[in-house]
Structure formats: C-alpha cells, structure tokens
Amino acid sequence: DTAVSQTPKYLVTQMGNDKSIKCEQNLGHDTMYWYKQDSKKFLKIMFSYNNKELIINETVPNRFSPKSPDKAHLNLHINSLELGDSAVYFCASSQDLALTGHFYGYTFGSGTRLTVV
C-alpha cells in the first residue's frame, strides 16, 4: 500500500551509460515531481508534470528526460551519465492546487540513490 514508490532504490552504473528511474503513486494525485538531492543535502526541483503535462522544467541538462505515460506515473531517463549526476533522486506527488484551492505539500517516494563510477 505504498503511496509513492520508486524503483530501483539503488543504482550503480558507469559513466556514459543510459539509465531510467520509475515512479508510481496510488494517491490519486494530479501532479508529480522529480527532485535531486546532492551530497550537500540540498533538494532541488528538476521537473513537474500535471495530468501528464510538463509544467516545470528547471535548468536541467537535456540528458535528463522525464516521461509521464499517465498521471500516476512519472519516469526519469538519463542519457550519457556523468560523475556529477551521482545523487539521490526523489519522486513526489501532490494534489492539484486548482482543484482543492489549497496546497497540502508533497508526498515523497523513498528515493533512488544513483552512483556513477
């Protein structure tokens, strides 16, 4: 009955490889996000999708490509991995602010710890 689930939990890969991280939420939320938390513990937003539509795209290298096949899923594909991509990637979801008139914050997945060697 996990609310926001990410796979894999750990990912160790070599520089130059392409990898994907998957995220699914069963909360019925309309908006999903990808955040990156680096070694300094700073959580920075990368992307957000609302009902499968991209609404936030921060300054992220175009090697990172999000895909949302439906509103319950948001995947992240990373091409040509670099050492600097090593971080913990968190998926999150929230209810649509426009629907509820109030923002209740996010529910986070447990994170994917990516190590590029």
Next chain:
Amino acid sequence: RKEVEQDPGPFNVPEGATVAFNCTYSNSASQSFFWYRQDCRKEPKLLMSVYSSGNEDGRFTAQLNRASQYISLLIRDSKLSDSATYLCAVAADYKLSFGAGTTVTVRA
C-alpha cells in the same frame, strides 16, 4: 540569493531542552509553508504546515511572519527521536522550494 535559506546548525541539545530555528524566503508571492523532517538517507516527511496565525502540534510549534518573510519551528521537551534534519519548504504556484536543512541532534 537562494529562495529559501536556513541556518544549517547543527543544534546539539540535551534531552528535554527547547530548540528553535528559523528559515527565510525570498519570494513574497509564496502561498504555503511547511516543515519537513528528513532522517539520514530517507525521504523527507511532512512534519507540519505553517499558518499565519501560528500552529502547534504536540511539542512542535510553527510560526509564519509574512512581513519579514520568515518561518520558525520550535521543539519543546526534545526527545532523542527528534534528532533529524528539518527542512523548511515554501510553495509558490505548483513548486515547493526547500532550504538546505537544519540539523538537530538531541543527546541523552
């Protein structure tokens, strides 16, 4: 200037002590405010929302000062289990911006 700034600490306090810390934000159009708790190598978990009137949840009290653009968190009667990193989060439109976190360590 970062959107959300926090004192990183660490705050090292004995059990039973009171500890308080602040967070400042730069976007005056921010609409919602939260405190999250993050344990080592885990995901952030919502601790509490912060309302203009101030709000309390057990031993935790949060305050919002819109004029000065800061929020605060106070923990009373600290427990060992309160040891964690506390993240301030500020929402504008659909986006939550986080501070880098304040580390609190409660010692026996």
